[in-house]
Amino acid sequence: MKIVVDMNLCESHGQCVFAAPGVFSFDDEDTLVYEANPDDAARETVARAATVCPVRAITITPDAP
Numbered sequence: 724m725k726i727v728v729d730m731n732l733c734e735s736h737g738q739c740v741f742a743a744p745g746v747f748s749f750d751d752e753d754t755l756v757y758e759a760n761p762d763d764a765a766r767e768t769v770a771r772a773a774t775v776c777p778v779r780a781i782t783i784t785p786d787a788p
């Protein structure tokens with residue numbers, strides 16, 4: 724699974740950080756940072772993060788079979 728966050732859209736609301744704290748977080752300057760290739764075990768929480776993002780900035784690409 725690959726995650727891309729469109730940082731031009733992201734407004735640092737932080738809903739993704741609450742939904743998937745192991746994948747998304749804020750750095751010292753309150754800029755979103757994230758694991759671009761998280762383990763598949765995080766699939767459900769990452770999907771939830773993408774759903775709750777109010778500006779739909781998170782795109783998830785599944786691994787090729």
Ligand code: SF4
Nearest residue numbers: 733734736737739776
């Ligand atoms: S929920 Fe969306 S807008 Fe908010 S920090 Fe995450 S990616 Fe950015």
